[in-house]
Amino acid sequence: MYFExxxxxxxxxxxxxxxxxxxxxxxxxxxxxxxxxxxxRLAPDxxxxxxxxxxxxxxxxxxxxRLSGKEAPAFPDTEQTLEQLRDRIGKVIVYxxxxxxxxxxxxxxxxISQPRWEGKTMSGADYxxxxxVPNFFFHLSHAYAxxxxxxxxxxxxxxxxxxxxxxxxxxx
Amino acid sequence: MYFExxxxxxxxxxxxxxxxxxxxxxxxxxxxxxxxxxxxRLAPDxxxxxxxxxxxxxxxxxxxxRLSGKEAPAFPDTEQTLEQLRDRIGKVIVYxxxxxxxxxxxxxxxxISQPRWEGKTMSGADYxxxxxVPNFFFHLSHAYAxxxxxxxxxxxxxxxxxxxxxxxxxxx
Numbered sequence: 116m117y118f119e120x121x122x123x124x125x126x127x128x129x130x131x132x133x134x135x136x137x138x139x140x141x142x143x144x145x146x147x148x149x150x151x152x153x154x155x156r157l158a159p160d161x162x163x164x165x166x167x168x169x170x171x172x173x174x175x176x177x178x179x180x181r182l183s184g185k186e187a188p189a190f191p192d193t194e195q196t197l198e199q200l201r202d203r204i205g206k207v208i209v210y211x212x213x214x215x216x217x218x219x220x221x222x223x224x225x226x227i228s229q230p231r232w233e234g235k236t237m238s239g240a241d242y243x244x245x246x247x248v249p250n251f252f253f254h255l256s257h258a259y260a261x262x263x264x265x266x267x268x269x270x271x272x273x274x275x276x277x278x279x280x281x282x283x284x285x286x287x
Numbered sequence: 288m289y290f291e292x293x294x295x296x297x298x299x300x301x302x303x304x305x306x307x308x309x310x311x312x313x314x315x316x317x318x319x320x321x322x323x324x325x326x327x328r329l330a331p332d333x334x335x336x337x338x339x340x341x342x343x344x345x346x347x348x349x350x351x352x353r354l355s356g357k358e359a360p361a362f363p364d365t366e367q368t369l370e371q372l373r374d375r376i377g378k379v380i381v382y383x384x385x386x387x388x389x390x391x392x393x394x395x396x397x398x399i400s401q402p403r404w405e406g407k408t409m410s411g412a413d414y415x416x417x418x419x420v421p422n423f424f425f426h427l428s429h430a431y432a433x434x435x436x437x438x439x440x441x442x443x444x445x446x447x448x449x450x451x452x453x454x455x456x457x458x459x
Contacts, residue, residue: 116288116416119412119416120416120420122416123416123417123420123421126417127421157329157432157435157436158435158436158438161435232452233455234455234456235452235453235454235455236452236453236455237450237451237452237453238451238453240291241450241451244288244291244292244294244295245295245298245447245448245450245451246447246450248292248295248420248424249295249299249424249446249447250447252420252421252424252425252428253424253428253431253446256424256425256428256429256432257428257432259425260329260428260429260432263329263330263333264329264330264436266330274421274425275417275418275421275422276417278409278413278417278418279409279410279413279417280404280407280408280409281407281408281409281410282407283405283406283407283408284406
């Protein structure tokens with residue numbers, strides 16, 4: 116299910132891109148600078164909007180990289196505008212499009228490490244379920260919450276995107 | 288991976304329970320009514336805290352039920368206190384503890400429906416990835432964000448809980 120979940124993350128990043136577009140429209144309609152969104156936050160000691168977007172992007176990118184062993188592009192966290200954030204989201208979507216199901220064949224048993232774990236490791240399966248998926252949705256949802264809190268009209272459909280619904284059975 | 292993801296949801300619900308305990312402590316320390324948290328929200332037209340908790344609980348519960356075919360207990364959405372919300376979380380944790388991996392053997396191909404889909408269906412696999420997992424983490428993260436926004440001292444460790452880290456290799 117690794118590949119399928121990364122496909123879903125890619126879909127969610129495309130929705131995130133849409134929220135940024137709606138945020139820019141909202142700002143223009145209210146005559147304020149769209150890029151002021153980058154500094155908005157829900158609590159003084161929580162990450163601001165730009166950082167939430169960066170971490171959502173990095174969590175998806177680094178998880179796909181670590182679980183497949185494929186190198187990930189580096190992004191320098193220097194975005195100053197909504198357009199630059201959208202560009203980053205687009206690059207991560209392109210990166211995720213480069214994977215196939217076979218890339219994650221050995222993911223379950225890979226040994227995953229991060230600098231902050233000081234030499235400790237997690238299995239690929241544990242890392243994916245306990246760390247990557249919860250963190251991705253945490254920062255994605257916080258980006259959404261910051262926009263909603265500041266007046267951008269987003270709804271559950273903007274969050275989930277189009278569902279793969281199958282037509283109702285024909286009862287003629 | 289269905290069973291493993293529900294195990295992770297169960298872990299996240301136990302973390303949610305911890306946040307409610309910390310919210311109650313915070314309120315007592317500031318001498319305000321802990322149960323006022325139930326009505327707090329991030330935007331006038333977003334769900335309040337109580338509803339975010341109820342939906343996080345229901346999303347996990349209903350997804351496990353729909354993907355396994357096992358009946359789920361009904362909860363009436365009448366909680367008026369943090370303690371009552373914690374009781375509901377506890378009941379969902381107990382419900383999720385009753386599942387085994389085998390319960391989800393046919394989950395991928397199950398036909399899932401909801402009243403609001405007007406007869407349309409989703410495959411179990413699509414429903415899980417496109418709907419259940421994103422919605423669960425959305426409402427969980429919003430519950431977290433509402434508490435953080437209102438001063439409760441939560442951190443990423445409270446969100447993720449204890450990770451299954453393995454000791455660093457011994458290099459003697």
